[in-house]
Amino acid sequence: MTGLHERHLAVSPAWLALYYRHPLELTHGEGRHVWDADGNRYLDFFGGILTTMTAHALPEVTKAVSEQAGRLIHSSTLYLNRPMVELAERIATLSGIPDARVFFTTSGTEANDTALLLATAYRGSNQILAMRNSYHGRSFSAVSITGNTSWSPTSLSPLQTLYVHGGVRSRGPYAELSDEHFIKACVADLEDLLGHTRNPAALIAEPVQGVGGFTAPPDGLYAAFREVLDRHGILWISDEVQTGWGRTGDHFWGWQAHAASGPPDILTFAKGIGNGMSIGGVVARADVMNCLDANSISTFGGSPVTMAAGLANLSYLLEHDLQGNARRVGGLLIERLRAVGARSPAVREVRGRGLMIGIELVKPGTDEADPEAAAAVLEAARAGGLLIGKGGGHDTSVLRIAPPLSLTVAEAEEGAEILGEALRAAT
Structure with missing residues (x-):
């Protein structure tokens, strides 16, 4: 546990959740990428819970x-x-x-x-x-x-x-x-x-x-x-x-x-x-x-x-017609993720519209939600250099993917590949 994590736990409510077994301290970002305090770079597919909508450190803003x-x-x-x-x-x-x-x-x-x-x-x-x-x-x-x-x-x-x-x-x-x-x-x-x-x-x-x-x-x-x-x-x-x-x-x-x-x-x-x-x-x-x-x-x-x-x-x-970009690049990303999901027995459904995509995970061979698998994929994606979110009904078994709307085709392809590897490694 890092010193900052210990300090966080000492002063924050117990219900204030942090992602990951070893929580990240993000220090800066640019475009669709962010960096942590250890210098690791990540492709950001969650944008601070759909908030960094355009790009990190957008010069105009x-x-x-x-x-x-x-x-x-x-x-x-x-x-x-x-x-x-x-x-x-x-x-x-x-x-x-x-x-x-x-x-x-x-x-x-x-x-x-x-x-x-x-x-x-x-x-x-x-x-x-x-x-x-x-x-x-x-x-x-x-x-x-x-x-x-x-x-x-x-x-x-x-x-x-x-x-x-x-x-x-x-x-x-x-x-x-x-x-x-x-x-x-x-x-x-x-x-x-x-x-x-x-x-x-x-x-x-x-x-x-x-x-x-x-x-x-x-x-x-x-x-x-x-x-x-x-x-x-x-x-x-x-x-x-x-x-x-x-x-x-x-x-x-x-x-x-x-x-x-x-x-x-x-x-x-x-x-x-x-x-x-x-x-x-x-x-x-x-x-x-x-x-x-x-x-x-x-x-x-x-x-x-x-x-x-x-x-x-x-x-x-x-x-810059970022709505159009969300439609075009999001359509490509959903297509790639559905191909990834078709190869994984843990994936029940890949759904979404534009750059708002969910991957629902279940225990293979059943329709039972698998929040443990979602947590494992979240960790594996981070290890591969990709940040995603999770959510879902009462079970938190859905991977939530919502990159900045300026996402490029190359970044969509890269993210889909990392997520495919994470699914294979974790499930």
């Missing part, structure tokens, strides 16, 4: 942060803030939500917290519909709508949460159905659930479940849900903390895979927009955003420095 920090670091939302207004204007337009208003926070957890506040105030109800296997953050209200018990440490809650089928396509009671019949069954489940409730405020859903193992319903599920929700006046919150900004390749936002319903009433975002800087936020229709009848500000949300980073990062992403 570094320059914007440095220049803004040299002028003014902080002011709070009590003063006019030009970078905040400029970024809000761009996000409002990109969101697709008509007459949109934007409120900045410092994290995805806080963004979802704010969305829940808005929805419950607007509808006069503390009842929330959420998806099974979901994850929405670590605050008291966010864990109360998280349908993954591995990340929900308390049953106490300020909200009454009801869980809906549909976030996981390949497991559960409807897994054997066709996509069309899967959607019909989930809609019927939602209709039945609403027949036993009074006045839900909103449905919150990740278009692709992140911590849950990069699972997703068939395209169109949330459009079908929306028809039901609209009849009851229930709001739809799309949690885009992990799916936003073009990561899925086919779409800029995850909700657009269900676009027949139009945009959500509320959209939350975070992670990738700051490329490592702490930015979260909420976009909502003006009538929803303006429904609060008490004072509310943010001390750190919309910080001039983080807003400057977000503007530079978003400009780079759009000017």
Whole structure:
């Protein structure tokens, strides 16, 4: 155990997890690579949990942060803030939500917290519909709508949460159905659930479940849900903390895979927009955003420095068509990983979209999740020079792969090869 690791354990909560038997201290990065304190270089296929979205040490972002920090670091939302207004204007337009208003926070957890506040105030109800296997953050209200018990440490809650089928396509009671019949069954489940409730405020859903193992319903599920929700006046919150900004390749936002319903009433975002800087936020229709009848500000949300980073990062992403790159290079990477998975009896499924890919591991010859194998592959990949993540329902048996969106074809090929070797060595 290193001295830094010992010091970490002495002052940190026992529940603050670290990856690897011998945890890494990352010291610097460039592009799609990072280095540890021992000088080892790694190809980064996890990006600080999908947060380093564009590239490590992107010069445009570094320059914007440095220049803004040299002028003014902080002011709070009590003063006019030009970078905040400029970024809000761009996000409002990109969101697709008509007459949109934007409120900045410092994290995805806080963004979802704010969305829940808005929805419950607007509808006069503390009842929330959420998806099974979901994850929405670590605050008291966010864990109360998280349908993954591995990340929900308390049953106490300020909200009454009801869980809906549909976030996981390949497991559960409807897994054997066709996509069309899967959607019909989930809609019927939602209709039945609403027949036993009074006045839900909103449905919150990740278009692709992140911590849950990069699972997703068939395209169109949330459009079908929306028809039901609209009849009851229930709001739809799309949690885009992990799916936003073009990561899925086919779409800029995850909700657009269900676009027949139009945009959500509320959209939350975070992670990738700051490329490592702490930015979260909420976009909502003006009538929803303006429904609060008490004072509310943010001390750190919309910080001039983080807003400057977000503007530079978003400009780079759009000017270099990183969504298109995620679609092209992500398609290649999924193809390579499916070929790798076909050779391993431990791989149940390789799934994903763009540069958001999950590899689900099971005990060979069974359908039983194998979290020990996932931990072993994580270690073996690190030994081979590749950093990946893990997640999954209640068992953490899914390898999570989400490189920066500027990933090259050569890096995708290299990562797939290292991961193939890691699977062979560990399973």
